[in-house]
Amino acid sequence: MKVKLTDITDIIRSKNSGPYELTMDLMFSNFDWYKKVCAAKAINEKVVCGLYKIKREDIINIIEFDPAKAIKVTIKRPICSGDPGETDVYGAQQHAPFLDLELDL
Amino acid sequence: MASGEEFRVLSATAILGYGFPLASFEAGMARKPHLIAVDAGSTDPGPYYLGAGISFTDRDAVKRDLEIMIKAGIANSIPVVIGTAGGSGGEPHLTWCREIIEEIAREQSLRFTMALIHAELDKGFIKEEFKQGRVQPLDPAPPLTLAEIDTTTRIVAQMGLEPFLAALEQKPDVILAGRTYDPICFAALPILRGYDRGLSIHLGKILECASICATPGSGSDCMFGYIGEDYFRVEPLNPIRKCTTLSVAAHTLYEKTNPYILPGPGGYLDLHDCHFDQETDSIVRVSGTRFVPGEVNTVKLEGAKPIGFRTVSIAGARDPVMISKIDAIMRGVEERVADNFSGKLEKYQLRFNIYGRDGVMGNLEPKPDTSLVHELGIIIEAIAETQKQADTICAFARSTMLHYGYDGRRSTAGNLAFPYSPSDFHAGEVYMFSIYHLLQSSDPASLFPIEYLTIGGVK
Numbered sequence: 001m002k003v004k005l006t007d008i009t010d011i012i013r014s015k016n017s018g019p020y021e022l023t024m025d026l027m028f029s030n031f032d033w034y035k036k037v038c039a040a041k042a043i044n045e046k047v048v049c050g051l052y053k054i055k056r057e058d059i060i061n062i063i064e065f066d067p068a069k070a071i072k073v074t075i076k077r078p079i080c081s082g083d084p085g086e087t088d089v090y091g092a093q094q095h096a097p098f099l100d101l102e103l104d105l
Numbered sequence: 106m107a108s109g110e111e112f113r114v115l116s117a118t119a120i121l122g123y124g125f126p127l128a129s130f131e132a133g134m135a136r137k138p139h140l141i142a143v144d145a146g147s148t149d150p151g152p153y154y155l156g157a158g159i160s161f162t163d164r165d166a167v168k169r170d171l172e173i174m175i176k177a178g179i180a181n182s183i184p185v186v187i188g189t190a191g192g193s194g195g196e197p198h199l200t201w202c203r204e205i206i207e208e209i210a211r212e213q214s215l216r217f218t219m220a221l222i223h224a225e226l227d228k229g230f231i232k233e234e235f236k237q238g239r240v241q242p243l244d245p246a247p248p249l250t251l252a253e254i255d256t257t258t259r260i261v262a263q264m265g266l267e268p269f270l271a272a273l274e275q276k277p278d279v280i281l282a283g284r285t286y287d288p289i290c291f292a293a294l295p296i297l298r299g300y301d302r303g304l305s306i307h308l309g310k311i312l313e314c315a316s317i318c319a320t321p322g323s324g325s326d327c328m329f330g331y332i333g334e335d336y337f338r339v340e341p342l343n344p345i346r347k348c349t350t351l352s353v354a355a356h357t358l359y360e361k362t363n364p365y366i367l368p369g370p371g372g373y374l375d376l377h378d379c380h381f382d383q384e385t386d387s388i389v390r391v392s393g394t395r396f397v398p399g400e401v402n403t404v405k406l407e408g409a410k411p412i413g414f415r416t417v418s419i420a421g422a423r424d425p426v427m428i429s430k431i432d433a434i435m436r437g438v439e440e441r442v443a444d445n446f447s448g449k450l451e452k453y454q455l456r457f458n459i460y461g462r463d464g465v466m467g468n469l470e471p472k473p474d475t476s477l478v479h480e481l482g483i484i485i486e487a488i489a490e491t492q493k494q495a496d497t498i499c500a501f502a503r504s505t506m507l508h509y510g511y512d513g514r515r516s517t518a519g520n521l522a523f524p525y526s527p528s529d530f531h532a533g534e535v536y537m538f539s540i541y542h543l544l545q546s547s548d549p550a551s552l553f554p555i556e557y558l559t560i561g562g563v564k
Contacts (some may be wrong), residue, residue: 001345003442007179009163009330009531010515011355015359015360016148016248017361017362018148018243018362018387018541019148019151019152019246019541020243020245020246021213021245021362022361023361023362025355025358025359027351027355035557052469052471053468053469053470053471054469059430060245060362061303061362061363063364064361065357065358065364065365067354067357067364067376067379067380067381068351068354068357068358068364068541069351070111070355070358070364071362072358072363074363075193076245078172078468078469078470079467080246080537080538081148081149081151081152081176082151082152082153082536082537082538083537083538084115084412084454084488084535084537085456085467087151087464087465087466087467087469088465088466088467089150089151090149090150091149094387094466094469096465096466097466097469097471105147
């Protein structure tokens with residue numbers, strides 16, 4: 001079954017986790033969807049590498065957090081916050097690729 | 106812990122200067138807090154504020170928040186604790202905030218005691234510690250060098266519990282601290298009074314952003330916390346907000362790499378056995394958080410270095426032919442600038458940020474395409490050793506791009522729309538984060554000297 005990530009989550013956001021990391025929080029609408037996505041490991045390294053055009057070694061972690069029905073993806077920033085060439089100092093607009101993601105569950 | 110009573114904390118706002126409704130603050134005071142605290146800083150606004158010694162919050166807004174907090178604190182004999190003064194917590198930031206507090210004391214005829222905790226470290230000291238192998242990168246930050254320490258303008262260390270415990274022993278009315286691990290200004294007093302360290306720090310982690318942990322969330326509204334023997338509770342003070350298990354759990358993972366392990370000075374919080382329970386429709390009760398002491402005591406260092414001066418020009422393009430040729434035009438302008446100043450002005454950076462195509466995500470953008478775009482925002486940015494040189498490069502790139510002749514051009518009167526005159530803006534000195542490292546310290550309290558002052562007096 002194909003399902004859009006935006007249809008089964010309430011929050012998809014990004015932010016700095018310190019100046020060298022970007023962290024994306026995907027918070028699901030209910031435990032059923034959260035468990036299904038976790039069971040299928042549908043948010044995985046391959047998917048994240050594809051969404052951000054990055055290498056596996058640039059992924060710091062992908063963590064399931066039951067209390068918030070959330071999956072957290074943290075990646076290395078391509079550029080340290082505020083360095084020349086930086087485009088998003090707070091890292092607050094880097095979640096967008098997840099908004100288009102369709103999962104096969 | 107006194108007779109099983111809950112410890113009560115009023116968090117005024119997410120960042121000092123972000124403001125809060127007076128009604129929320131008064132609702133907090135009505136709950137008779139033992140502590141009024143606020144976190145004033147962050148690295149999120151980038152390296153400039155640390156390097157330049159300037160606050161990212163506005164002076165009048167900070168004064169407004171502090172005046173309300175300090176007057177309430179003094180009138181009710183409740184300590185007011187401020188972490189990461191001035192946004193970055195270096196010496197100029199601490200002085201800036203201290204002067205605001207002195208001004209409030211003068212204007213309001215207040216007299217009180219204040220502990221001032223310093224967090225800026227001497228570069229010579231850091232160089233010695235580095236040579237001894239006690240400074241390690243906080244992955245994924247790059248390794249440090251002595252030269253990099255030399256070029257750094259300012260280094261602060263993020264203080265943990267020790268200096269706060271020492272200051273609180275003197276019972277000052279106000280504590281104004283330099284760079285502080287965000288939760289500590291909320292957690293230090295309950296820990297001193299015997300409440301659990303893990304729960305106190307976890308509550309601090311949630312309160313430091315005030316109402317961001319509620320729904321609807323806000324960075325400019327108060328939040329209240331209660332700590333009991335084996336739990337804490339959080340309650341919004343504005344009736345339009347509620348804390349839910351989801352909103353509070355969601356805040357636990359906010360801006361963190363790993364929501365189960367939250368590292369800080371002296372150890373980490375382990376949240377594997379943490380529970381979030383809905384107590385009322387707006388209060389959430391949290392339990393099970395554990396503090397795990399680190400084997401080695403470390404503090405985080407933050408430093409920023411200057412790399413020159415910046416000038417920017419903001420323009421727009423609407424011509425579809427121009428938009429389709431934008432890459433070739435940018436390359437052409439770069440070559441023209443390089444050629445024009447060859448042998449005269451060569452140490453500069455020229456960059457175009459194209460809003461409407463990869464402007465926000467840069468290299469992370471998965472869909473680099475202008476085919477459906479009908480206009481582009483173009484920011485021309487020059488960085489050079491002096492402001493004058495940056496002006497020169499930016500102005501030349503701007504005029505070259507305005508009149509640049511590209512294949513298929515029809516619009517021979519000009520390629521760019523400028524929303525402003527003057528079109529070029531001096532952005533001033535530019536900094537980069539140069540240090541984001543851990544310093545091993547067997548005596549972290551010694552890094553953060555404390556001054557005890559009497560503020561105010563006869564008007």
